[in-house]
Amino acid sequence: MTEVHIRSIAKSFGPVPVLHDITTQFAPGSFTSLLGPSGSGKTTLLRIVAGFVTPDRGAVTIGTRDVTAVPVWGRNIGMMFQSYALFPHMSVARNIAFGLERRGIRGAEARALVDQALEMVRLTGFGARSPKELSGGQQQRVALARALVIKPSVLLLDEPLSALDRRLRQDMQVELLRIQRETGLTTIFVTHDQEEALTLSDRIAILDRGRIVQSGKPAEIYERPQTRFAAEFLGDSNFLTGTVEQGGVRLADGTLVQSAHPLPAPGAKATLAIRPEKLQVSTTAPNRLTARIVTVIYAGPVLSYLLETLDGTRLKLFQANRDGTILAQGATITLGWSPEHAIPVAE
Amino acid sequence: MRLGHIFLGAVLVFLYTPILVLMAMGFNASPLYQLPFQFSTRWYGDLMGNEGLLTAGFNSIVLGVITALVATTLGTLAALALNRHSFRGRSLLQLLLLPPIAIPWLITGTAMLIFFFWTGIGRGMHALVIGHVALAVPYVVLVVGTGLKTIRTDLEEAAMSLGSTPVHAFFAVTLPLLFPSILGAALFAFAVSLDQFVVSYFLSSPGYVTLPVQIYSAIRKGFTPEINAISTLLLLGSMSVILIFARFARPQSPGASK
Numbered sequence: 299m300t301e302v303h304i305r306s307i308a309k310s311f312g313p314v315p316v317l318h319d320i321t322t323q324f325a326p327g328s329f330t331s332l333l334g335p336s337g338s339g340k341t342t343l344l345r346i347v348a349g350f351v352t353p354d355r356g357a358v359t360i361g362t363r364d365v366t367a368v369p370v371w372g373r374n375i376g377m378m379f380q381s382y383a384l385f386p387h388m389s390v391a392r393n394i395a396f397g398l399e400r401r402g403i404r405g406a407e408a409r410a411l412v413d414q415a416l417e418m419v420r421l422t423g424f425g426a427r428s429p430k431e432l433s434g435g436q437q438q439r440v441a442l443a444r445a446l447v448i449k450p451s452v453l454l455l456d457e458p459l460s461a462l463d464r465r466l467r468q469d470m471q472v473e474l475l476r477i478q479r480e481t482g483l484t485t486i487f488v489t490h491d492q493e494e495a496l497t498l499s500d501r502i503a504i505l506d507r508g509r510i511v512q513s514g515k516p517a518e519i520y521e522r523p524q525t526r527f528a529a530e531f532l533g534d535s536n537f538l539t540g541t542v543e544q545g546g547v548r549l550a551d552g553t554l555v556q557s558a559h560p561l562p563a564p565g566a567k568a569t570l571a572i573r574p575e576k577l578q579v580s581t582t583a584p585n586r587l588t589a590r591i592v593t594v595i596y597a598g599p600v601l602s603y604l605l606e607t608l609d610g611t612r613l614k615l616f617q618a619n620r621d622g623t624i625l626a627q628g629a630t631i632t633l634g635w636s637p638e639h640a641i642p643v644a645e
Numbered sequence: 646m647r648l649g650h651i652f653l654g655a656v657l658v659f660l661y662t663p664i665l666v667l668m669a670m671g672f673n674a675s676p677l678y679q680l681p682f683q684f685s686t687r688w689y690g691d692l693m694g695n696e697g698l699l700t701a702g703f704n705s706i707v708l709g710v711i712t713a714l715v716a717t718t719l720g721t722l723a724a725l726a727l728n729r730h731s732f733r734g735r736s737l738l739q740l741l742l743l744p745p746i747a748i749p750w751l752i753t754g755t756a757m758l759i760f761f762f763w764t765g766i767g768r769g770m771h772a773l774v775i776g777h778v779a780l781a782v783p784y785v786v787l788v789v790g791t792g793l794k795t796i797r798t799d800l801e802e803a804a805m806s807l808g809s810t811p812v813h814a815f816f817a818v819t820l821p822l823l824f825p826s827i828l829g830a831a832l833f834a835f836a837v838s839l840d841q842f843v844v845s846y847f848l849s850s851p852g853y854v855t856l857p858v859q860i861y862s863a864i865r866k867g868f869t870p871e872i873n874a875i876s877t878l879l880l881l882g883s884m885s886v887i888l889i890f891a892r893f894a895r896p897q898s899p900g901a902s903k
Binding site for chain 2: 369370375383384386396400401441445
């Protein structure tokens with residue numbers, strides 16, 4: 299179990315700044331997702347921890363060792379790539395033994411460790427196959443075994459599941475989590491898939507334009523996003539903007555929306571984020587808005603409605619499909635929500 | 646579809662008939678290529694006694710092998726630099742590699758001759774080696790560069806994450822995957838050298854002549870079926886090399902994933 303520290307890391311590629319002054323730490327045995335859109339710098343941050351990219355400023359510490367000046371091959375990391383990156387000219391067993399050989403482990407000892415690693419990823423007996431003979435999911439598990447067999451200090455995952463189809467991806471998520479718990483490896487996982495980040499991580503760090511805009515437990519970020527970006531990128535959100543007065547936010551149409559959370563000073567502009575599943579059809583809730591249903595999206599267990607208020611604000615409503623009733627398109631309904639669920643966010 | 650077959654058939658006929666005729670005439674007894682065909686190995690016997698042609702053939706093969714070795718080494722290194730590293734002037738260099746392929750041999754040959762005299766390099770085997778290597782390198786860079794593009798850089802990164810230095814990662818991962826391309830490039834370089842007439846004609850010295858140059862001067866004195874005989878031997882040799890290559894070095898799909 300090793301801790302990873304990042305201190306004041308900055309990196310530019312030519313004139314383009316990619317990371318600005320990032321400081322964060324990854325607790326021993328934790329599973330952290332770096333979540334952000336492409337261009338947010340999440341992959342660059344991972345590659346700085348791996349040692350593929352040298353930061354312009356700042357320091358990386360793995361355990362007690364400052365590795366900022368240590369090249370990749372001296373860092374003892376386990377890495378999984380988006381494309382699996384298995385060596386096509388080597389058998390599965392030789393792929394897994396590659397890192398062991400570099401550490402001077404050969405022969406019977408290496409074979410035993412390879413078998414153990416194959417067993418861990420449930421591919422016992424696949425050692426003699428060529429990577430080409432395996433399915434995408436199997437190849438990914440070989441890549442995981444190859445990364446784990448060297449007993450790395452940290453496990454770095456660069457969108458390793460994004461090439462798999464949905465079913466396989468869910469299976470691999472479960473598998474990955476099981477193995478991560480078993481090995482207790484500090485894991486950093488880069489993804490742009492918010493669902494994956496929510497289900498896998500102990501901690502999520504949301505990146506936007508080279509900065510960590512918010513980090514915390516998945517539920518913390520989901521329930522209390524601090525910025526519009528975080529609210530939008532992790533899950534879906536409705537936004538209402540207005541001016542703070544009388545302990546609420548006055549919208550353009552005159553409605554006063556109550557929030558149970560601290561608001562900016564009276565007179566200031568404020569944005570409230572409300573999750574679509576926290577809205578209900580209600581005429582008695584403390585906060586209410588009237589809106590017309592523009593589009594109905596039937597997605598099986600969940601019904602999504604796209605709505606529009608009188609002044610043209612677009613809203614989303616998610617409802618669990620409890621009894622099969624579907625609200626009609628074109629109907630005008632009253633949406634209600636609790637002040638607890640109106641979260642003030644920075645723009 | 647049918648038209649395509651006819652077209653393909655016509656191409657093959659025009660390509661192979663002259664070659665087959667040339668081979669057959671090497672086994673015809675008549676020195677004046679007269680028919681009817683009378684089988685004889687006389688010209689092969691004569692060839693064994695023809696010092697000039699044999700020496701020239703030997704020279705051509707040695708020159709081809711040296712050209713292949715040197716051009717493949719240089720070209721592979723150049724392809725690695727152009728595809729795997731970024732440096733100032735890279736795109737200009739890459740661009741400059743292509744025109745020599747399109748410049749007529751005659752112009753290249755004249756230019757080389759003038760340049761070699763001007764610098765004191767002169768003519769002879771060393772000049773031929775330099776000239777042929779220069780002609781073959783662009784092909785090697787193209788062939789190896791194309792091969793390199795199919796090998797993902799994350800394979801080397803994966804090796805490094807497992808503890809390989811960049812040099813070890815290259816020898817353990819990239820080089821084995823690149824080997825079919827390198828072999829293909831070497832054959833290409835050999836063929837460029839073996840085929841070369843114009844530049845060889847300018848750069849060969851009286852004491853060191855390649856086969857095409859020797860054949861050319863022999864033809865000027867008069868055509869004999871010995872030339873058919875040595876051409877046949879050469880053809881069979883190069884064709885079997887190509888066939889062996891096609892059979893055993895079929896490039897696998899590097900990159901592992903589908």
